[in-house]
Amino acid sequence: MGKGYNAAIASSPYIVGSFACIGGGLFGLDISSMSGVLDNNFYKNQFGNPGESAQGAIVAAMPAGSFFGALLVTQLADRIGRKKTIMIASLIWVLGSILQCAAANRGMLVAGRVISGISVGISSSVVPIYQSEITAPSIRGRMVSLQQWSITWGILIQYFVQFGCSYINGKASFRIPWGLQMIPAIILFIGMFAFPESPRWMLDNDRDEEALEILADLHGKGDKNNDLVRLEFEEIKQQVIYERTEGAKSYLDLLKPGNPRRVFLGCSLQMWSQLTGMNVMMYYIVYVFRGTGLTGTRSNLIAASVQYVLNVAATVPAILFIDKWGRRPMLILGTLFMGFWLFLVGGLQARFGHWGEVDNARVWVVEGHGSATRGIIVCSYLFVCSFAVTMGPVSWTYPAEIYSLKIRGKAVSLATASNWIFNFALAWAVPPGFKNIAWKTYFIFGTFNFAACIHIFFMFPETVGRTLEEVEDIFASGHMFTAWAIGKEVGRKTLSEVVEGTHAGEKKLHGSDSFEEKQSA
Template sequence: MYTVGNVYVIAAVAVVGGALFGFDISSMSAIISTEPYLCYFNQGPLYKDTDGKCSGPTASVQGGITASMPGGSFLGALISGYISDILGRKKAIQTGSVIWCVGSIIVCASQNIGMLVAGRFINGLAVGICSAQVPVYITEIAPPSKRGRLVGCQQWAITWGILIMFYISYGSSSVSGSAAFRIPWGLQMIPAIFLFVALLFLPESPRWLAKKDRWEEAINVLALVHAHGDTDSPFVHKEMSEIREVVEFERANSDVTYFELFKPKMINRTHIGIFTQIWSQLTGMNVMMYYITYIFTMAGLGNSVLLPSSIQYIINVIMTVPALLFVDKWGRRPTMLVGAFLMMVWLFVNAGLLATYGVVPYKGQFNNAAESISITGAPAKAVIACTYLFVASYAPTWGPVSWIYPPELYPLRVRGKAVALATSANWAFNFALAYFVPPAFANIRWEVYIVFGVFCAAMFLHVLFLFPETAQKPLEEVEYIFDDSTPGSFKYLGTPAWRTAVDKNTGRLERGEIDLEDKLGPRVSHGDAPERVAEEPKN
């Protein structure tokens, strides 16, 4: 069978797994305020007012419906490490695409809230598997100088999924009856079918193949992706020798379990990987995505809320592009620090506007108890503007970096399970926040923005003091950041995060102008076996 060797094509296909999450976000956010959805899943009085508007699910039940998907994703992310280690990175992603189709069929055919929750939970299993293993797959194929750009495409695919499905849902909202939400929920199977088929033409991770003693296949993949099929390339032989060394070390040690990640030599990077994903949720971005119609309805946009909501999705797509182009040059740390600071500012401004100018709506003004504040005039426009600026701050910073950063922290032998654990933390907090926000808007109103603003301030300080720079560094050098021992020494020192910077020598290393050992010094083997990654030569 024909196999694609272009690393950009490989990444473009793989990140469709990220688009599945985007489809879920906007298919829910665009539908929860529409009359067909509110009436079909109605739990309150049949009609809330004389206009014949259905009240829909209660705030807590709507939170549960929304949260069922990230609840499934939490479990999916945890089991993805085992699936990936047994079946391979590529087949793990294909497994996720099959599960997504099953969940989408159930969601599309939902007859009641219980069936809807069950289908969304199954969809979540698929999203958890794909979101954890797509970054691992790309990281193990891409060279360091392109790694951030290619893994960051996962976030760009999410933004495209959000935008495309939002307009499908927006167009379907004019259809009468339950078809208004069944059409978009059914169409979301299409990208999963494409993903499954297209992956048949992509290579497996050479590192996973090596772990399974499929050495000839591993050499062929390296040659195909990095040397235009030349198995005699010096680069291919050098990288294979490094992979072989790591695999032999792994076999000399016990099989990796999740407990391995909490041992003293690994706990620091485990905590950083987990908190990268946790903080990406505590920015409040996915809250903005899921419940943007609530926010804009409270800002006085009324029945025209869907179209203005789509503007933020367009901003999300466009503003992710700078990160794809420059995140390897900017570095991970500055990108996260700037993003946290700017998001904190917009959240606090929104809190101040709603606290000062917002009023409790009169009975029957809004359809949902979560729409608990009414603000009009210039302050309402300022709230909308700050919401757009918040999205524009998240898109080129925490959005892509939260997927790029964790796979770079770990050595090969633990990477599959480590990234799965970090991603499960993302979905655990996604679940909690999706369930928390509707009741929070109903009960504490504008203080919700204060909560997320404080989280952004905390993440700024956390990154400043504890998150090291990994941009453009060979994965072995990342190992030296966490274990900065001098040759012959077994004492763990660790490099302070604020002393790490973007590697300026990576381009010279790839061109063969400097040798890896000249750059790093003699290799030290203690604790974990460092993973060396020889870079593809410039053509």
């Protein structure tokens, strides 16, 4: 029987995990596909010079679609597998990109963005699941963090494409970038044929031999008898058997003892990642810098481009050290720093700004204070760096590793849906916020960051270095409001305990020999 994937490629979990990140890059492409056209006169004329509320609705169309796309993963990821779900998302993205590129009016543009959003919702939910299930615990954080890095690259590449096309006199200045963004999705769809399915999904669907083969290719250089491969296989098998003794999968599993807390943690972390205000800086950076007193479209775009470069660069340390630093320290320090920078921005805006008119729009603007303008820009850059090296990668890693196999697909999709529903609300509400309450907007998001810091300190346990199955014991330990007290010893099992538990569970469930015994027979 053919493997259905390239064994040479599967021998490197880095290649397998990083390629799937193209799905995350689609999210980044969409973010800057809007921020780069906000000052484009050809875009404004084509779509009726949208005001703050109308532009907010156009931007919010994508996260609205992403919300529903994320919910679809609750069924798709478990029914057809992680790999096929990623491929479906890439095809949907191509359709959405075509509609946006050809949009003749706001309705067509919004429809295209909703369809693209469905794709982003699906891929942003299933890619972290796929990555977490094919990588070893020692590099899992690093691999899932690549999801965030791919988002930053998508933002950067699309922004510079937009910047370059802004020199074109005509509608092609915004249509070309919207059309080019379908290329990564086509590459993702074709490339996924060479990559394996999640071995955990295989085991959950009684395809044990294929799962063992994939694990051997991923972690044992093709050797099925490798000790680490056997350990991981038996550990996953044990968890699958245990979950089957509890009955068929359903949404009610999310409400069983121990699960509501984890569902809440995943959803709330994705919520906080939006309430930090990061995507406000990404979507509406042109508006933000316009309020600092920067004059001229080119100057504004260049200043914004520096932020996108920093976003990519600052994510690299997180990828390299997330499995050494741990999830909790990164989240706690990140939210503290982000809150600090936002309060500085708001304070400088309040002290030196006033209501004025820029590009025929009423704007709270800082004028005649070069040092204040530079200070606001620098604080904005530092805020982006603080997010990129902390909350950005961890917000995708943590939800993908705290759930059991039985509820992982549904729970991660709900967590990602939380991300998108708050993304939708903020994308729509922020332009009117800048117009009406100006600098107070920064204080609101700064307060959200400090609230997130308190929540994370008390309720988010550390998961670094543990297998997905060991994480189960962390949440069975009973620590709910004392997450800092959970030690490294929680969630550790020996190989003999794993194998013994697996054999006992199999015999209880099937009344027969274990998989290993059947293989030797």
